[in-house]
Amino acid sequence: LRKEIQTTFSIKSSRKKELILKSIPLMLQEVLEGSVFSVLIITLIARLGENVISSYSISMRIVSLCLLPMYMYCNSLTVLVGEYQSKKEYLKMKILPITTIVTTISVYVIISVLSYIYKENLIGTLTNINSVQEGTIQMLKTVLLFSVFQILFENSKYVLQSIGKSKEALKTTVVINSLASIILIALNIYNLLDLKIVLGILALNYLILSVFFLGEYLKEVRKYSVL
Numbered sequence: 001l002r003k004e005i006q007t008t009f010s011i012k013s014s015r016k017k018e019l020i021l022k023s024i025p026l027m028l029q030e031v032l033e034g035s036v037f038s039v040l041i042i043t044l045i046a047r048l049g050e051n052v053i054s055s056y057s058i059s060m061r062i063v064s065l066c067l068l069p070m071y072m073y074c075n076s077l078t079v080l081v082g083e084y085q086s087k088k089e090y091l092k093m094k095i096l097p098i099t100t101i102v103t104t105i106s107v108y109v110i111i112s113v114l115s116y117i118y119k120e121n122l123i124g125t126l127t128n129i130n131s132v133q134e135g136t137i138q139m140l141k142t143v144l145l146f147s148v149f150q151i152l153f154e155n156s157k158y159v160l161q162s163i164g165k166s167k168e169a170l171k172t173t174v175v176i177n178s179l180a181s182i183i184l185i186a187l188n189i190y191n192l193l194d195l196k197i198v199l200g201i202l203a204l205n206y207l208i209l210s211v212f213f214l215g216e217y218l219k220e221v222r223k224y225s226v227l
Helices: 002-008 016-046 050-086 090-117 119-126 130-146 148-162 166-189 195-226
Strands: none
Touching: 016 050, 016 148, 016 166, 016 195, 050 090, 050 119, 050 130, 050 148, 050 195, 090 119, 090 130, 090 148, 090 195, 119 130, 130 148, 130 195, 148 166, 148 195, 166 195
16 A cells, blocks of 8 residues: 555545544543543542552453454444445344444453463463462452443443444433443442442443444434435
8 A cells, every 4th residue: 555655645644633623522432431430440449448449450460361353343333334324225234333343342251261270370370479369369250240341331332333323322421421420420429339330330320322323323323214
């Protein structure tokens, strides 16, 4: 592609403003998920004790490895949704997110089971602190189970963004994340938090967002098929 890329330098760029405006909701979505909400979750878990936050951190490293295929499938959604939409293959548009969710969860389960079977060896490569190793072994199954809901969220978010509904995705995420944050902070104030409650509320947060995103996506696809 070297020659093709070189020819682009002689072409005057256009629609810069449109591209920037379209990227803002996507950027804010990532900031909200990757910074604001994640920092709150980490802060609350840290209040449960040093060993808990350390074990949780190691567990999430393992979860991140298990979730790696998810981003491959999520990125494929942005390409395939546009392709099917241009070809007016609306049935494929409806089936696509379900296919990627089922496939991603299947791959996640396989990697998770293998990770859990060899958890001692895997955890041993990530930390040599005995108390953290023991804590990670105890909570790893719980963290792996609750993290399945992130797969639903990521797939449904990508598919909604793929049809130009990034603003709607952002607004809904702000509302639901804010409600989840209020509940978590209130439980923390009354000393009612433990790791399972935090992970449960986080999973419910992802589930609610997933249902909304998929509902909005399917509603838009039905509109396309009527036109």
